[in-house]
Amino acid sequence: MAGDMKYKRVAYYPGCALEGSGHAYNRSTKAVGKALGLDLVEVENWNCCGAMEVKNIDPKIQTYLSARTLGTTEEMGFDTVMAPCNGCYHNLKKAEYDLGHDPASVEVNDRLATKAGHRPYKAGKVETIHALDWIKHSIGEDGIRERVKNSLKGVKIANYYGCMYTRPRHIFPEKDQGPGTESTAKPHFMDDILAAAGAENVDFPLKTACCGGAHTLSDSDTSTKLVLNILTAAEACGAEVIATECPTCHTGLEMHQVRAEKVLGKKTNIKILYFTQLLGMALGLSARKVGVNENFSDARPLLKEKGLG
């Protein structure tokens, strides 16, 4: 619930994407945390969560990789780890579920951890939350409204959550639990946060559509078509900006926006920004501070027009 003290200081798991192509998300998340007075302590010597790719080699290796990070979090004395990347968030949640429900996964995890020379992680010790949960539960809408210095008034936003924030349902036991919790069918945490920052959210039906991120390079034509769907639908809904909360979705939308123009000759003008970038600017941070110049889609003219950053 809003004002929850236990999320004021959490372990932070950025993941590989936020050190590379999603650098702007990393910067803006940290900057927003600082501006809101929330403490992030990076998980020491973390490793890749396994992403989608390792799961396709063997799902149990992905479970081990994610469990190692959960174990490190526990050893650092934290009971909550915050992952801003949908892929990391999903995988840590999945590892937690598998270790709690599947003895075969526990056996492989124990074996690999022992051979790798560290204590195997046991289910139920660490809670994984997304950057959206982190802000929504610790600061809440009222808290944001109090702190807004530069309202997002007049910015029309389509909130895009992607696949891994809500699917598959069984690994997110805390969702769909009635008022105040997140919905897997129609997620709304990002809408709530940005609305509190003054933005005008449009009714966007493709919130949880797929951007084809898994095949961004291996089946680019499919990805381009899926992304073009999302971009044109958002424009048709009257949005000027798509707010994202996943580095893979974000980069996918940006890359295939350019690819759609080059390959299919379909140009879209909508800008793509991380929700932390928008929130950061509402909290009075400069566009440069939240890494707007690191995005592929150049939102600076639009932001200037709206008097932001």
Added chain:
Amino acid sequence: MPIHEKSLIRPEKLVEHEELVIEGMDVSGHWSTFIEGRSVPDYNETLQEEIAALPGGENIHRCWQCGSCTNACTVNALNPDFNPRYWIYLIRMGMEEELLRDKDIIWQCVSCNKCTYACPRDVVPEQVMKATSHWLELKGHTPKSPSMIFDEAFSEQVFERGKIEDGLVLREFFKRTGQPVTQPWLVALVSGLVKRFPVFYLMKLGLATVFRPRTRGWGKARDAIEEYVHECEERNRRAVGLGTKGAK
């Protein structure tokens, strides 16, 4: 989108004679159109067993053919031939030849998990698609799919150093699939970015190519994972009735 059913009449089953006279009646052209019967000459009775033994295929027996997966499917909306429900049906019936008609598109599943979300029986169709494309590759019905090449290039980096560097994954993927990295759209993308001169970002990317990100003290984890990967390979080959690697 409604459930897509395959047309039961296939072009190659339609037979027509350009000139044909039967008992003094001229039935040339359309008048002699005949549809050859479909018959299944052979069933592969172990097909379901083999796919169920690969990681992800475990729950295939639960399917009751409601079609929720195909109805929810992202790829099906782009390509009506992409039909998870139908493929699960074929696998369960052992109709290998029918399944092989679609062998070149099964890997295109984007793992959006809409099917898994919709499935009332916990079949986890997304995982079944992965197990099926894995089966096709193991059996030699298809070459290694671009998706598998990407997964391998990515995973090798994770296993080796504990972390990935996305620029390196991209370069490695293009190299392994024989494509130039200088794709016009990629060039446009990068040059657009550089114009805005994101100092920190460029520095970070530059450094990452020299000092590749890695998890400290990863050696033992790497050895443990590699040993397990080898074990998985052997297990998968046994599951589909192949001998150990190299001893075909």
